[in-house]
Amino acid sequence: xxxxxxxxxxxxxxxxxxxxxxxxxxxxxxxxxxxxxxxxxxxxxxxxxxxxxxxxxxxxxxxxxxxxxxxxxxxxxxxxxxxxxxxxxxxxxxxxxxxxxxxxxxxxxxxxxxxxxxxxxxxxxxxxxxxxxxxxxxxxxxxxxxxxxxxxxxxxxxxxxxxxxxxxxxxxxxxxxxxxxxxxxxxxxxxxxxxxxxxxxxxxxxxxxxxxxxxxxxxxxxxxxxxxxxxxxxxxxxxxxxxxxxxxxxxxxxxxxxxxxxxxxxxxxxxxxxxxxxxxxxxxxxxxxxx
Amino acid sequence: xxxxxxxxxxxxxxxxxxxxxxxxxxxxxxxxxxxxxxxxxxxxxxxxxxxxxxxxxxxxxxxxxxxxxxxxxxxxxxxxxxxxxxxxxxxxxxxxxxxxxxxxxxxxxxxxxxxxxxxxxxxxxxxxxxxxxxxxxxxxxxxxxxxxxxxxxxxxxxxxxxxxxxxxxxxxxxxxxxxxxxxxxxxxxxxxxxxxxxxxxxxxxxxxxxxxxxxxxxxxxxxxxxxxxxxxxxxxxxxxxxxxxxxxxxxxxxxxxxxxxxxxxxxxxxxxxxxxxxxxxxxxxxxxxxx
Numbered sequence: 001x002x003x004x005x006x007x008x009x010x011x012x013x014x015x016x017x018x019x020x021x022x023x024x025x026x027x028x029x030x031x032x033x034x035x036x037x038x039x040x041x042x043x044x045x046x047x048x049x050x051x052x053x054x055x056x057x058x059x060x061x062x063x064x065x066x067x068x069x070x071x072x073x074x075x076x077x078x079x080x081x082x083x084x085x086x087x088x089x090x091x092x093x094x095x096x097x098x099x100x101x102x103x104x105x106x107x108x109x110x111x112x113x114x115x116x117x118x119x120x121x122x123x124x125x126x127x128x129x130x131x132x133x134x135x136x137x138x139x140x141x142x143x144x145x146x147x148x149x150x151x152x153x154x155x156x157x158x159x160x161x162x163x164x165x166x167x168x169x170x171x172x173x174x175x176x177x178x179x180x181x182x183x184x185x186x187x188x189x190x191x192x193x194x195x196x197x198x199x200x201x202x203x204x205x206x207x208x209x210x211x212x213x214x215x216x217x218x219x220x221x222x223x224x225x226x227x228x229x230x231x232x233x234x235x236x237x238x239x240x241x242x243x244x245x246x247x248x249x250x251x252x253x254x255x256x257x258x259x260x261x262x263x264x265x266x267x268x269x270x271x272x273x274x275x276x277x278x279x280x281x282x283x284x285x286x287x288x289x290x291x
Numbered sequence: 292x293x294x295x296x297x298x299x300x301x302x303x304x305x306x307x308x309x310x311x312x313x314x315x316x317x318x319x320x321x322x323x324x325x326x327x328x329x330x331x332x333x334x335x336x337x338x339x340x341x342x343x344x345x346x347x348x349x350x351x352x353x354x355x356x357x358x359x360x361x362x363x364x365x366x367x368x369x370x371x372x373x374x375x376x377x378x379x380x381x382x383x384x385x386x387x388x389x390x391x392x393x394x395x396x397x398x399x400x401x402x403x404x405x406x407x408x409x410x411x412x413x414x415x416x417x418x419x420x421x422x423x424x425x426x427x428x429x430x431x432x433x434x435x436x437x438x439x440x441x442x443x444x445x446x447x448x449x450x451x452x453x454x455x456x457x458x459x460x461x462x463x464x465x466x467x468x469x470x471x472x473x474x475x476x477x478x479x480x481x482x483x484x485x486x487x488x489x490x491x492x493x494x495x496x497x498x499x500x501x502x503x504x505x506x507x508x509x510x511x512x513x514x515x516x517x518x519x520x521x522x523x524x525x526x527x528x529x530x531x532x533x534x535x536x537x538x539x540x541x542x543x544x545x546x547x548x549x550x551x552x553x554x555x556x557x558x559x560x561x562x563x564x565x566x567x568x569x570x571x572x573x574x575x576x577x578x579x580x581x582x
Contacts (some may be wrong), residue, residue, distance in 0.1 A: 024310050163473075165352035181452075182481045183462050188469075190479040 015098025079134020118143025306389025370425020409434025
């Protein structure tokens with residue numbers, strides 16, 4: 001029988017998987033007549049949002065919330081005053097804030113308490129950044145969001161500067177900011193809060209692709225992170241294929257094959273990965289193609 | 292009468308000036324029959340070393356020290372066990388360690404006590420670095436000296452890394468090291484211990500050169516830092532001249548001149564600067580050249 005290895009970090013990152021799981025579990029409330037909403041789309045994948053909506057868990061879109069409704073905070077998190085407001089209104093709050101994002105909230109407060117002015121490297125309008133700034137205000141800290149080196153100048157007048165980053169920040173810019181700051185301020189403390197989901201997803205491919213006969217990469221043809229996974233795989237194993245859905249699997253790829261590897265880009269839900277695994281097993285079983 | 296402005300940061304840096312002054316003051320001991328030595332040449336300027344030797348303050352060169360001799364620790368500093376050993380032998384220890392170097396000693400111990408593994412950016416065989424490593428050992432800390440990015444790998448396995456630098460470290464490499472570390476370790480604390488003597492010396496020229504009629508830059512023709520001062524000056528004031536000694540001053544430079552600026556590279560002792568100032572005054576007085 002063919003052996004199929006699914007990369008442990010395929011598809012959604014840990015925080016998104018967790019949020020989707022919490023949303024899925026919350027759908028049970030709807031059977032008790034409770035309305036369940038997510039505060040914004042729980043993930044940037046319309047198929048997955050539709051799937052959850054079919055189970056009764058929908059993004060809040062202007063509906064008036066009432067006491068007893070359940071509201072899910074998505075992985076990005078929200079400012080603490082917003083969360084308190086939801087609780088005050090008698091809503092059931094389900095907190096799916098990514099633990100790595102919670103770590104950023106804790107880091108800015110820890111650094112503030114130690115007397116550091118905060119530099120948060122990230123996008124000013126990103127919901128995660130807005131949430132983190134809320135925590136910074138709450139613990140009485142001061143700081144700025146840095147999107148460009150121009151923004152950074154404001155921090156040069158402080159003696160002690162603490163740096164954290166949006167979890168999805170690019171490493172390149174983060175490195176530039178930290179290097180520049182080190183020259184200007186007297187004392188710099190950096191807590192690297194960049195999430196390594198993208199790099200571990202790639203590391204999986206470096207490890208698995210050379211070990212298998214065929215490597216399948218699932219994800220949008222226009223998804224940058226998926227294409228990078230495919231390019232890495234192709235460089236290590238010529239029998240690498242980039243597909244969007246199980247329908248694109250070609251039985252001829254699996255002739256005489258013993259081991260198949262599967263991975264997927266960041267916006268691919270687990271059920272699409274599972275359908276690809278199932279389809280490969282079916283091909284091997286029905287056509288006795290695989291060894 | 293001509294106005295002469297000597298740049299406040301001309302010539303020796305603060306730490307070297309202080310060490311030379313302490314050496315000069317110590318020469319009074321010789322009148323009481325005490326032998327006075329410096330632990331290595333007090334500065335990298337043979338003329339100045341000779342001048343101090345003529346006052347009885349000589350670099351130790353294999354002489355056997357005996358109780359009651361005075362020994363001057365130069366601006367680079369030495370490891371604390373070495374200093375204790377000198378004191379134990381009954382020597383008068385005159386500590387001319389630069390206060391900015393003392394700040395590095397304190398920084399490595401503070402960071403170690405806070406649980407950081409130390410990265411000291413600097414040259415492995417530099418006396419300042421050897422002294423700092425002695426202080427790090429003394430306070431029970433652990434760390435490495437980083438001369439190249441290759442050296443840095445050793446630090447990646449630590450969760451908490453603290454960075455300091457040799458006071459004369461280049462900013463460019465320091466920035467690279469800090470940026471790289473920020474991506475690899477969980478928590479990074481940086482105390483920037485680079486001395487700004489070079490940059491303030493240049494800032495003086497940016498400020499003074501455009502304000503004067505003639506700008507004189509003193510220093511070795513093969514001294515890189517002096518040539519940089521000259522190039523900055525020339526770009527701001529075409530009447531800029533690079534000389535090594537007062538003898539090179541050309542009276543024709545000062546015809547009708549009201550204001551003269553003077554600065555000097557890092558290895559130029561004050562007395563050479565003063566002799567240039569005196570010579571310019573003489574030219575102006577004797578030839579009634581200057582307004």
